Amino acid sequence: MADLTCSQHAHGGNVYAAARELGRSVDKLIDFSASINPLGPAPGALRAVRRARVLEHYPDPDCWALRQALASRWRCDMDQIIVGNGSTELIHLLPTALRMRHLLVIGPTFSEYAAAMERSGGRVTAVLADRADGYAPPLVRAIEAIGANAPKRKASLPIDSVLLCNPNSPTGQACDVKEVAALARAAQRRNVRLILDETFVDYCVERSVLPVMDDVGQAIVLRSFTKFFGLPGLRIGYLVTDADTAQRIRARQIPWSVNALAQEAALAALADERHARRSRSFMVRERARFLRLLDRLPGCVPFPSQANFVLMELPRGWHARAVTAALRRQGIVIRDCSTVPGLNQRSIRMAVRARRDNDRLVRILAELLGSR
Ligand SMILES: Cc1ncc(COP(=O)(O)O)c(C=O)c1O
Numbered sequence: 022m023a024d025l026t027c028s029q030h031a032h033g034g035n036v037y038a039a040a041r042e043l044g045r046s047v048d049k050l051i052d053f054s055a056s057i058n059p060l061g062p063a064p065g066a067l068r069a070v071r072r073a074r075v076l077e078h079y080p081d082p083d084c085w086a087l088r089q090a091l092a093s094r095w096r097c098d099m100d101q102i103i104v105g106n107g108s109t110e111l112i113h114l115l116p117t118a119l120r121m122r123h124l125l126v127i128g129p130t131f132s133e134y135a136a137a138m139e140r141s142g143g144r145v146t147a148v149l150a151d152r153a154d155g156y157a158p159p160l161v162r163a164i165e166a167i168g169a170n171a172p173k174r175k176a177s178l179p180i181d182s183v184l185l186c187n188p189n190s191p192t193g194q195a196c197d198v199k200e201v202a203a204l205a206r207a208a209q210r211r212n213v214r215l216i217l218d219e220t221f222v223d224y225c226v227e228r229s230v231l232p233v234m235d236d237v238g239q240a241i242v243l244r245s246f247t248k249f250f251g252l253p254g255l256r257i258g259y260l261v262t263d264a265d266t267a268q269r270i271r272a273r274q275i276p277w278s279v280n281a282l283a284q285e286a287a288l289a290a291l292a293d294e295r296h297a298r299r300s301r302s303f304m305v306r307e308r309a310r311f312l313r314l315l316d317r318l319p320g321c322v323p324f325p326s327q328a329n330f331v332l333m334e335l336p337r338g339w340h341a342r343a344v345t346a347a348l349r350r351q352g353i354v355i356r357d358c359s360t361v362p363g364l365n366q367r368s369i370r371m372a373v374r375a376r377r378d379n380d381r382l383v384r385i386l387a388e389l390l391g392s393r
Contacts, residue, residue, distance in 0.1 A: 022166050025126055025135055025147040025362055033356040033370070039349055053382060054356040056190070056221070056330040056372040058251035059307070060300050063293035066252065066286040075281035082276050087288050091259060094291065095231045100264040103271050104287075106278040108220060108245045108258030109133055111270070115182075115241070116141035118270040119214065125183040127163050129156070129192065129363030131218065134184050144178055149363035155324060156192040156332070158185065160200055164207040183208055186218040187228060191358050191370040193326025195228045202230070205237045215240040220258075221328035223249035223297070224304055228327070231261060239263055246283075248329065249300060250290040255283035304329050308373045314383045318390060332358065335367040336390060344369065347389055353382055 033054030040047045084104035092099045105111035112133050115121060124138050126147040135145045148163050150156040163183060170179045185204060188195035196204075201217065208215045217240050222229045230237045231244075245258035257279055260270070290296075312331060315323040320336025335344055345357035358368035371382065 022125070022146050022148055022162075023362075025128070025145040033354075033372075036354060039354050043349070043352065045352065050352050050354055051374070051378050051381065052354045053371040053374060053378075054354045055253060056248055056328065056370075057253055058249055058300050058329065059372075059374045059378075060251070060296070060303055062251040062286070063290045063296035065293040065296070066250070066290040069285045069289035070282050073282055073285045075285065078281070080277050080279060080281035080284060084279055084284055087259075087284050087291075090288055090291055091261075095234070095261060097234065097261060098264060101267050102259055102261055103267050103274070104257065104259045104279050104284070105274070106258075106280075106283075107247060107256040108218070108243045108260070110256075110274070110278055111243060111258060111260050113137045113140070114270050114273045115216065116143050118273040119182070119266070121182045121214070123178045123180050123182070124216075125163060125166055125180045125213075127158050127160070127183065127185045127189075129358075129361045130184070130186045131190050131220075132361070134216070134218075146180070147362065150189075150192065150194070152365070156189075156194050158187075158189055158192075158194055158196050160185075160196060160204050164204060167207050167211050167213050170211045170213065180211075180213055182214040182216055184216045184218065186220070188221045188225060188327040190221060190328065191330070191332050191356065191361060191364070191368075193324060193328050193330060193332055195222075195225055195327040197228060198230055198233060198236075201228075202233075202236050205230075205240055209238045217242045219243060220245045220248055224301060224329055225327040226301075234261065239266070241266065246287045246290060249297075250287070252283070252286055252290065255280070255286055257283040257287045304373060307376060307379065310376070311373050311379045311383075314379070315386075318383070318387055320390070321386075330370050330372045332364075332368060332370050334365065335369065337367070338393075339390065340366050341369045342366075344386075344389065348382075348385065351385055353385060355382075 088102045123144045128147045241262040247253045322334040324332045341357045341359040356370040359366040
């Protein structure tokens with residue numbers, strides 16, 4: 022278990038900065054750095070945004086209609102759901118609302134939880150997956166760390182919460198529901214709160230605990246409309262937990278943080294089962310094809326993924342920062358993962374996009390890596 026400090030909280034998706042730097046317009050770039058559904062938002066969501074007549078009122082501060090739809094989908098009470106301005110808003114409410122002092126992160130993973138803890142003055146430690154295990158989430162070590170929780174010295178701060186991102190970003194690895202339930206039981210025995218980030222689980226729905234929340238106990242499950250539902254610009258996500266915890270988090274939320282167009286679009290997106298099915302089957306096929314192409318690049322090691330992105334190691338002698346910069350000059354934006362604690366300097370993450378874009382990336386990568 023290691024202390025984790027996240028001095029650099031880099032994200033994908035900042036195409037505006039790349040466009041300014043290159044003197045190009047955003048639509049001349051191909052963004053592989055944010056993992057957004059390559060089929061775009063559901064047609065119903067686009068129609069809902071076009072038709073919405075909502076600008077003359079404040080948005081519904083209770084997100085009533087959306088919470089009702091989510092409660093019916095997950096067979097829970099509306100009081101158990103909070104909608105936020107992206108799941109990022111909710112992530113940043115957790116440490117203060119729940120008085121979290123020591124978070125155990127199962128990494129390498131998304132940095133925003135550590136950033137939120139740092140902001141509130143909390144401590145973050147991590148158990149990091151091994152490359153030799155294909156970065157499988159180290160749940161056994163996490164359970165051991167929680168089990169050893171009893172503070173030995175008065176000064177030490179016991180772990181009070183544990184974060185698992187399932188499937189995980191940027192590794193693409195996922196745990197099954199039984200494994201998550203075992204972690205949840207271990208956490209509950211030690212009075213540790215389980216935070217489960219299911220932002221990418223719509224691509225492998227059988228891994229989600231939301232349909233079986235009763236088996237999992239007191240978890241906080243976060244979901245997003247950004248990735249699978251393709252609505253990053255609207256900013257909307259939600260969490261599901263027990264009603265008391267939800268009430269404590271909600272008390273910290275600023276009023277009207279979720280705009281009216283986002284609420285309308287999310288509601289329509291949720292109802293569009295056809296688009297969801299098409300999105301999943303496209304991803305299964307195109308991800309497998311993309312992985313095969315990447316695997317043929319000499320010296321490159323792409324890791325299998327359950328999500329809509331692929332983590333890859335560049336050949337020895339290459340640095341992720343240099344390759345990211347070289348691709349950027351050609352209008353292709355990928356995620357440099359060399360500074361992610363637990364990954365090596367050759368690690369990059371690429372979204373799985375439309376076939377044409379993926380082919381272009383592979384071709385340019387082949388030229389670049391073959392140039393030495
Ligand atoms: C694992 C994970 N969780 C949460 C988020 C935040 O998503 P949003 O705030 O757009 O809902 C991201 C965004 O990159 C992510 O990768």
